[in-house]
Amino acid sequence: xxxxxxxxxxxxxxxxxxxxxxxxxxxxxxxxxxxxxxxxxxxxxxxxxxxxxxxxxxxxxxxxxxxxxxxxxxxxxxxxxxxxxxxxxxxxxxxxxxxxxxxxxxxxxxxxxxxxxx
Numbered sequence: 178x179x180x181x182x183x184x185x186x187x188x189x190x191x192x193x194x195x196x197x198x199x200x201x202x203x204x205x206x207x208x209x210x211x212x213x214x215x216x217x218x219x220x221x222x223x224x225x226x227x228x229x230x231x232x233x234x235x236x237x238x239x240x241x242x243x244x245x246x247x248x249x250x251x252x253x254x255x256x257x258x259x260x261x262x263x264x265x266x267x268x269x270x271x272x273x274x275x276x277x278x279x280x281x282x283x284x285x286x287x288x289x290x291x292x293x294x295x
Contacts, residue, residue, distance in 0.1 A: 186223040196241035209238035209250055216248060230261055242281035251278035
């Protein structure tokens with residue numbers, strides 16, 4: 178764990194990456210970048226980078242979490258927590274008026290790691 182065997186997945190087009198979320202089932206890594214105001218993803222081989230969501234106006238995405246086909250993020254600009262359904266492309270505000278919401282975490286009793294329930 179000294180970093181000598183690391184693999185760089187994304188080496189450009191990043192500025193203020195505030196949070197990461199891993200989709201282990203589909204082998205995808207998601208991140209939000211507040212400077213560029215977007216959420217992106219890439220596969221774990223470093224290919225197929227794509228923009229998932231672009232923000233306008235006063236958005237400042239900070240925390241990021243993933244649950245099945247839904248992305249959740251906290252936002253300093255709107256002082257809220259949002260949900261984005263990646264299947265339907267519907268975005269909704271779940272909680273508003275929070276000040277500066279930080280990191281998000283999702284816990285599920287059905288989540289598995291290497292075939293074991295955690």
